[in-house]
Amino acid sequence: MVHYILKRFLQAIIVLVLVSFVVFGLLHVLPGGLVRAQLGPKASPTAVAHLTKLEGLTKPFPVQYGIWLSHALRGTLGFSYKQNTPVSTLIGEYLPRTLLLFGVALVLTIVVAVPLGLFQGARRNRPSDYVVSGGLLTLYSMPVFLVGTILILLLNIQFHLLPSEAQNFGQSFGTDVKVLVLPVLSLTIGSIAYYSRFVRSSVIDSLLEDYVRTARAKGAGGQRILFRHVLRNSLLPLVSVIGISIPTIVSGTLLIEFLFDYPGMGLLYWNSQQQRTYPVMLGIVLLLGALVIVGNLLADLAYGVLDPRVRYD
Secondary structure, eight states, X not given: OHHHHHHXXXXXXXXHHXXXXXXXXXXXXXXXXXXXXXXXXXXXHHHHHXXXXXXTTXXXXXXXXXXXXXXXXXXXXXXXXXXXXXXXXXXXXXXXXHHXXXXXXXXXXXXXXXXXXXXXXXXXXXXXXXHHHHHHHHHHTSOHHHHHHHHIIIIIIXXXXXXXXXXXXXXXXXXXXXXXXXXXXXXXXXXXXXXXHHHHHHHHHHHTSHHHHHHHHTTOOHHHIIIIIIHXXXXXXXXXXXXXXXXXXXXXXXXXXXXXXXXXXHHHHHHHHHHTOHHHHHHHHHHHHHHHHHHHHHHHHHHHHHOTTOOOO
């Protein structure tokens, strides 16, 4: 296990370095150069020359990347001149809100999708299974921003039940809960439909296994078989699916933050793109890449915990 973790950790470092190198390189091929892109087309030659020297852009590209990477390893991701704030400070302010939204949505998705998948698998090929499957497939086919827009139209504009903007987030617990409802629902509706289908298929396969027939022959009831024998094995594919779908969930979270004006990493990235604060954009891309890699690693380890037969050599 330790050898496997170290191996995956080294792979993660290599992937992060490659991602940062590519993004850092793309920023240096912007039309007019990186400094001109940040300051705008009307910037004076004096201002361009000063920022070019200040950012160390007169040095060769490998040297520039090496300097940036060494600073990044020490937690210094650059400076945003538009906000007059270090990039690490901005990310430290916005990241917890994104993790909160992501975590609440993921937990709610699992809490709803697992029982729903168990219900569908236990009642497979019955009218209730067809009705639920049809409804879930309809929800799954809808993009996350479309779901969010529909929720805004219904619950905010039409019935005035919930706020559609998160500008007041952080003022009080009650306000935060109301602000989170629509973004969380927008993220979970499609994910519930996606995950429950995997749980359903896994339950159906598990119900055909020999250990289920043996349990029935010993007189075990349907609920006992379902929750004590089938549930754990049915969660194994779900763990793998969650690990694979983490990039999709993260990207959906960023879109929802922009749609609901939620003060998280998605909104910070959008504002940075509008203001051309490229050091902030580079820091966000690097951090999100790290979150995706760590999430996949945790999913692999959780799979081994749920299935004792899995051994990491």
